Amino acid sequence: MEKRRVVITGMGAVTPLGHTVSETWEAARAGVCGVAPITLYDASSQKVSLAAEVKNFDPTKVLDKKEVRRMDRFSQFAMYAAAEAMADSGLDLEREDTARIGVCVSSGVGGMQTFQNSCEVGESRGFDKVSPFFIPMIIANLAAGRIAIRYGLHGMCTCPVTACAGGSNAVGDAFHYIRDGYADAMVSGGAEATITSLAIGGFTSMSALTTAADPKRASIPFDKERSGFVMGEGAGILVLEELEHAKARGAKIYGEIVGYGTNCDAHHITAPDPTGTWPAACIQQALSDAGIAPEQVDYVNAHGTSTPLNDSGETAALKKVFGDHAGKLMVSSTKSMTGHMLGAGGAVEAIFSLLALKDGFVPATINYQVPDPACDLDIVPNQGREADIKYAISDSLGFGGHNACLVFHKWEG
Known part of the structure; x- marks a missing residue:
């Protein structure tokens, strides 16, 4: 049987280079460095002082304030990027069989900031006083789950947790799922937010991160003086779609995933x-x-x-x-x-x-x-x-x- 072809019809991103795909790509074309001193917490007592933060992020452009309070930063990033990707795809969900559209969105760590904050609350006030949203905020699959809930997508909803390979596994798994006939479209990608004192401390103690102080000599892949990675954060979301399904609705196509x-x-x-x-x-x-x-x-x-x-x-x-x-x-x-x-x-x-x-x-x-x-x-x-x-x-x-x-x-x- 001939394999179904799969194309990309929508994309969304929030990254250290920008809050949209176009902002991010324009900065990448220009060679902009997203690495800078950490501002999300006081890093003065730790060895690592640099990270690639998402700057000036305002989740209320996509989420209401109650939703923001009930989501960890990684889920906020995922929802923000998904909103761009879904709008970009032009999918009219009123005309789609939502049982044939699923979600595959990864996170390597999940809600690290919520985890750290809740541990502090538990130590000071007692662990029965942590938020009732603590668990839904920290578990890695909730970015995928929230996207499915927001858009009413009833197909497979899953979250590959494979550390730094997770985003690629999510896109690849979604590709095969469509190609093999189980779905007509999938929302796929990954989200992460681990620029916290606890996470940075953990990666530092295992000697994974650079302690360089100069942003221009910190994340330097393939350079002989490289000494560890710089923590970044953000989300990338892609809408994958079976080719004939995309063509039938006149969708724009960014490219084809073939392997x-x-x-x-x-x-x-x-x-x-x-x-x-x-x-x-x-x-x-x-x-x-x-x-x-x-x-x-x-x-x-x-x-x-x-x-x-x-x-x-x-x-x-x-x-x-x-x-x-x-x-x-x-x-x-x-x-x-x-x-x-x-x-x-x-x-x-x-x-x-x-x-x-x-x-x-x-x-x-x-x-x-x-x-x-x-x-x-x-x-x-x-x-x-x-x-x-x-x-x-x-x-x-x-x-x-x-x-x-x-x-x-x-x-x-």
Whole structure:
């Protein structure tokens, strides 16, 4: 049986670069750095002083004040981005079978700020005094659940929790669900909000975060002086739709998703396999799913976290898959601008990949200064590049050894 084709008809984003897809993409094209001193709490007593925050965020543009009080920041981001994506898609839900539309939205951590605040309340006033909304505010699936409730979507509603691979797994799982005939459209993506003193402290104690004080030398993927990632936050939401369903209603189409791979290193709870063996197998799985040869790929939106092990291991993985073609690939890490948005990262990077294909523009790896022989690819350093690209892939690798890869194709009607 011929596989159903799946396209992207709506996108929404709230990121350290902007509160919409257009604001975020304009900033990424310009090479804007979203990393700055932490303002969400007093970080003066901690080693890490920088993060990539969503600036001047006002959730009441989408949610009423009561809803805001009953949602953690990660859910607010998800709802905000979903509102943009749903409006952008043009879906008329009055005319749709809502049992054929579902939600697949990831969060790696869930409601961290609510968790921290509620622990403080419990310690000071007694744990029976915590908010009755404590549990619904912290559990990671509630971003997906709230989106389904808001729009009355009765199809599958789920939340892949695969750490930093979560956003990509959500988009990939939604893609296969539509392609295999279980849904006509899916709202997919990821949301995260972990810039809190507790979360930053936890990531610091495991030596995952950079302690650099200069925003221009903090999130520096593939640079020899990289020393850890910078925490980011936000959400990316995409509306995926079966092609004939989209065409029948005259929807605009951003691009086509054609392949998805996912597997596990089964190596270590936090460290990636330095040989890149299983990320390479994941990429190959995605290319096979898409039915394309490695030589057809033009651009890789890399996981590129700015950690010593990830960037060298990811380079090794790309060389295993692409061989001589690896030297011809454009490989950039937009985390140099957004920081690492954990469960939202893969979704936002899917948006970047689609817009790179649509606009013929590859965003840069900014703030790159010191070459590393272990990361000797064309990482599009410092300046974005006009390029007519047909296929792009987006890699995501998560704690626990989770790997995910998405393959996108330029929409040419």
